[in-house]
Amino acid sequence: MHEPVLAGEVVAMLAPHRTGTYVDATVGLGGHAAAILAAGVERLVGIDRDETALAEARQRLAEYGGRVTFVHDDFRHLAAILDAHGAGPVAGILADLGVSSMQLDEADRGFSFRQAGPLDMRMDRSRGLPLAARLAEVDETTLADVIWRYGEERRSRRVARAILAARDRGALTDTAALATEVRRGVGQRGWQRIDPATRTFQALRIWVNDELGAIETFIDAAWTALGPGGRLAIIAFHSLEDRLVKQAFRARAASGAAALLTRRPVVAGPEEQARNPRSRSARLRVAEKVA
Numbered sequence: 001m002h003e004p005v006l007a008g009e010v011v012a013m014l015a016p017h018r019t020g021t022y023v024d025a026t027v028g029l030g031g032h033a034a035a036i037l038a039a040g041v042e043r044l045v046g047i048d049r050d051e052t053a054l055a056e057a058r059q060r061l062a063e064y065g066g067r068v069t070f071v072h073d074d075f076r077h078l079a080a081i082l083d084a085h086g087a088g089p090v091a092g093i094l095a096d097l098g099v100s101s102m103q104l105d106e107a108d109r110g111f112s113f114r115q116a117g118p119l120d121m122r123m124d125r126s127r128g129l130p131l132a133a134r135l136a137e138v139d140e141t142t143l144a145d146v147i148w149r150y151g152e153e154r155r156s157r158r159v160a161r162a163i164l165a166a167r168d169r170g171a172l173t174d175t176a177a178l179a180t181e182v183r184r185g186v187g188q189r190g191w192q193r194i195d196p197a198t199r200t201f202q203a204l205r206i207w208v209n210d211e212l213g214a215i216e217t218f219i220d221a222a223w224t225a226l227g228p229g230g231r232l233a234i235i236a237f238h239s240l241e242d243r244l245v246k247q248a249f250r251a252r253a254a255s256g257a258a259a260l261l262t263r264r265p266v267v268a269g270p271e272e273q274a275r276n277p278r279s280r281s282a283r284l285r286v287a288e289k290v291a
C-alpha cells in the first residue's frame with residue numbers, strides 16, 4: 001500500500017476544524033485523502049489528472065461514500081471544477097506534487113529509467129503529446145534548455161545532443177534506450193549514488209506535463225477558492241517546485257493576505273525517512289488565508 005508523505009502533519013495543519021469542504025488536488029492513490037476523511041472532514045473533492053490513479057482512489061475511499069467527489073482533471077482548472085461541483089468557499093486544499101509511486105513503478109507509463117517502457121510520461125494519457133511525439137519535433141537548443149531548466153543538469157547540451165543523435169539514427173526505441181543515451185551524454189563513469197539519468201528524466205516529465213505552469217495557475221485559483229481562515233498545504237519534491245510555492249506564499253504574506261504556518265518547510269522525521277524513501281525530499285508548506 002502506497003504510504004502518504006507527512007500525513008500526520010498534513011492533517012494537523014490542514015484540517016483543524018473539520019467542517020466545510022476540502023480539496024485534495026492530487027488525490028493519487030487516496031492516501032492523504034483517507035487520512036483527511038478519517039479525521040472527520042465533512043466533504044472532500046478529490047482531483048487527479050490520471051484516470052488510473054483515480055480508479056485506485058475510488059476503491060480505497062469507497063467507505064466514505066457520498067462525502068467524496070472524484071474529478072478527473074488538471075488541478076490548474078480548480079476554479080471551474082469547484083464551480084461545477086457547487087463547492088462554495090473551501091476550508092482547506094492539499095497538493096502533493098509530482099508523480100505517484102504507481103506512475104513511476106509501472107514501466108508502461110514511460111516514467112522509469114530503470115525499466116523499458118514507451119516514451120510517454122503523460123500523467124493524463126487521454127490528452128496532450130507523449131514524450132516520443134515531442135522528441136520527434138524538438139530542436140537541440142530547446143531540448144538542452146528543458147534539461148537545464150527543469151533538471152538542473154549541468155551537461156544539458158551534451159545530453160540533448162546524445163538524445164537527438166540517437167533519435168536521428170532510430171535508436172530511441174524506449175525509456176531504457178533513452179536512459180542509455182542520457183548516461184552517455186552525462187559521460188560519468190563509476191559508481192554514483194544517484195543514477196545520472198535521474199535529472200534528465202525529471203526534466204522531461206516536467207516538460208511533457210507542463211508541471212510548473214500548472215502549479216502557478218493552481219496556487220492563484222486555490223487562493224481565490226479558500227474562504228477566510230482556509231488553508232493551503234503544498235508538498236514539493238524538488239527545488240523548482242518548492243521555490244514557486246515559497247515565493248507565492250511569501251508574496252501573499254507580504255501583502256497581509258496570508259499567514260505563513262510554516263516559516264521553514266516541514267520535512268519528514270528520521271523514522272519516516274527510513275521507512276519511506278520518497279519522504280526524504282518532501283517539503284511541506286502551509287499558508288492560511290487571512291480573514
Ligand SMILES: C[S@@+](CC[C@H](N)C(=O)[O-])C[C@H]1O[C@@H](n2cnc3c(N)ncnc32)[C@H](O)[C@@H]1O
Nearest residue numbers: 004026028029030031032048049050074075096
Ligand atoms: C505524489 S502523487 C499523490 C499521492 C497522494 N497524495 C496519495 O496519498 O496517494 C501525485 C498525484 O498528482 C497527480 N497530479 C500531478 N499533477 C497534477 C495536476 N496538474 N492536476 C491533477 N493531478 C495532478 C498525479 O497524477 C499523481 O497521481
